[in-house]
Amino acid sequence: MTRKETMNTQATISDRLSALLALPFDQVIAGVKEAFKGEGFGTLTETDVRATLQEKIGDEIEPYSILGMCNPHLASRAIKAEHEIGLFLPCNVLVHECGGQVHVRAQDPTQMMQLAGNDALKPIADEAKALIERAMMKIRAGGDAQE
Numbered sequence: 001m002t003r004k005e006t007m008n009t010q011a012t013i014s015d016r017l018s019a020l021l022a023l024p025f026d027q028v029i030a031g032v033k034e035a036f037k038g039e040g041f042g043t044l045t046e047t048d049v050r051a052t053l054q055e056k057i058g059d060e061i062e063p064y065s066i067l068g069m070c071n072p073h074l075a076s077r078a079i080k081a082e083h084e085i086g087l088f089l090p091c092n093v094l095v096h097e098c099g100g101q102v103h104v105r106a107q108d109p110t111q112m113m114q115l116a117g118n119d120a121l122k123p124i125a126d127e128a129k130a131l132i133e134r135a136m137m138k139i140r141a142g143g144d145a146q147e
Contacts, residue, residue, distance in 0.1 A: 016133045016136060017105060017106040017107075017108055017129075017132060017133065017136055018103070018104060018105040018106070018136065019103070019104040019105075019136055019139045019140045020101055020102070020103055020104075021101065021102045021103075021104065021139070021140075022100075022101055022102075023102060024102075025063040025095070025097050025102050028095055028102040028104060028139075029046075029065060029067070029095055031139055031142050032067060032093060032095055032104055032135075032139055033067070035135040035136070035138040035139045035142065036067075036069050036093070036132075036135045038135065038138065039071070039131040039132070039134055039135045040071045040072075040073065040074075040131065041069040041070060041071045041091070041131070041135070042069070042070055042071075042072070043067055043068070043069060044068040044069070044070045044090050045066075045067070045068035045090065046065060046066075046067055046068070047065060047066040047067075047068075048064075048065050049061070049064040049065060049066060050062070050063050050064045050065070062096065062097040062098060063095075063096065063097040063102075064094075064095075064096040064097070065094075065095050065096070066092055066093070066094055066095075067092070067093040067094075067095065068090035068091070068092060069090055069091045069092070069093055069106075070089065070090040070091065071091075071128065071131065074124055074127060074128050074131075075089055075090075077124050078113070078121060078124050081118060081120040081121055081124065082116050082118045082120070082121055084116075085113075085116055085118075085121065087116075088112040088113065088115060088116065091106065091107050091109055091112075091128065091132065092106075092107045093105070093106045093107070094106075104136070104139055106132045106135075106136060108129060109124075109125040109128040109129050109132065110122075110125040110126060110129050112125070113125035
């Protein structure tokens with residue numbers, strides 16, 4: 001595969017794990033949580049990076065949050081296959097505003113699990129990715145998705 005073909009493949013994969021919406025930031029956050037909940041994920045963490053930077057160093061940025069999503073069934077299977085997989089969990093979803101639009105991008109679990117070097121994780125990562133892609137489809141369908 002040439003470098004250009006590889007880049008095109010990565011862009012295609014990435015597109016299924018992202019969305020660009022013309023909705024209010026808080027509405028997108030709520031929609032992301034609901035879409036992932038519908039696919040069996042819970043929200044373990046919600047990091048408001050904007051508030052943290054403002055509080056810690058007085059820096060002002062547009063809304064920027066990281067959601068730590070976890071599907072307990074998949075997490076349990078992954079931990080049983082690779083006890084230290086917790087270094088790569090939960091599955092992060094970035095939601096940030098830029099130029100009046102809200103961007104949503106999910107971490108690709110197949111790429112994260114490859115870092116562990118354990119082939120037993122591949123089917124779990126593939127299943128997680130399929131569920132995340134379905135959640136992202138719901139997010140794009142539920143908002144005024146921009147291409």
